[in-house]
Amino acid sequence: MNSYRIPEIAKQYTEYDMIQIHTDLPDFPELRTRLLFAFLNGNSKLSKLSELYTLATSLVQLGLDTHDMVTASNDIKEKKAARSRQLKVLAGDYFSSRFYHLLAQAGQIEMIKQLSDAICEVNRLKMNVYIKMKQMKLTAEDYVHQSVEIKSQLFLSFSDLMSGAYDQAWPDIFRSYAKCEMIFEEIFRVDSVDNFRWSWGFWHILQIGSKEERKQLQAEDSDQAKVRTLLHKYNIKSQLYNMLDAHTKQLQTMVQQLDSDKLISELFHIGEPFLRFLAKPSKVLEEI
Known part of the structure; x- marks a missing residue:
């Protein structure tokens, strides 16, 4: 090996x-x-x-x-x-x-x-997302799904080679890891108002916010103080933290169903950054 x-x-x-x-x-x-x-x-x-x-x-x-x-x-x-x-x-x-x-x-x-x-497919997905973003037609759920697919395409091109015990588990487990990685990145993205535009929080607020709040978000020169107020009002970081916690638990259940102790051990090791982060919620939540 x-x-x-x-x-x-x-x-x-x-x-x-x-x-x-x-x-x-x-x-x-x-x-x-x-x-x-x-x-x-x-x-x-x-x-x-x-x-x-x-x-x-x-x-x-x-x-x-x-x-x-x-x-x-x-x-x-x-x-x-x-x-x-x-x-x-x-x-x-x-x-x-x-x-x-x-x-x-x-x-x-x-x-x-x-x-x-796979590269062609990644570029196609990116173009579709870009068009929807420019038209302001992307939902928070779409944003998660498309982000995960873009992150996954190159690696999932190996799915046909994963014969045997792992050919069924590979795509689902990989996408689950990619989703956890994506949410993890979005949590830290909240800390920078400059990076907030086009983030999960942006699409979430645009979807459920008031008419005035949506107008404010769509403005090219959004007031940073008002954006921070919206982040707190809609508990964006807390929601992302809870999403990561839920998806990590689902992922653990999926991994435990594999029949290789060695692979299970390796996959848990790969997911350790998420587990360490979730094990210290107080430091994260006190900043929310």
Whole structure:
């Protein structure tokens, strides 16, 4: 069995001085990468390729996430900001190109097609969400569902390979982890009013708030103090915390139904950040 060392291997592609000095990168997709590796490595037919497949997929995801950080407008006058934007574009392209190279070098042409199809699906989902957002037609429930699907598509492209005991469990367990990860991120997003727009809290208030509150949220120059008041009024962080608690418990039940003690142990270890966070509710709730 291979030991998990994907982030260390990926550093040879991500830790370039030019990138580190002039721009920032998104977080490495650690949780989803570990999940994919755990399931692939636990399959006797796939274990020899588990490291290659997981590394390639993590680089594709990092490339997509890096491109998501590129500002929509190219009208940047300040030299430092313009260079940062350009390097994000180039870095995202570079990470994606490494996935092609790694798999082609190993003769995994079918896997290149499989991941390429998944990339197309991710971009389709993103475009649909973007259109709904611009039209202000997205609900909070839609936001959760679409966010989870976007996070999951690359990794779920391996579903057909998960034969045997895990082919049924893999998609549901992965989506459940992705949902917990998404809610976890949204909890911390509440702390920054600048990042509130287009968040779960934004769509939730837009769905249930008064006409005046909805108008206030849709304004491009929303008053930050008033936004904070709405966050407290509708208990956004508390609701997200309760959502995470509920989904984590559901996930624990799903994982316990697997027939591999080793895989169960690994999956619980992967979910530890959620459990540690939920074990200290007082510090979180006192900020709400």
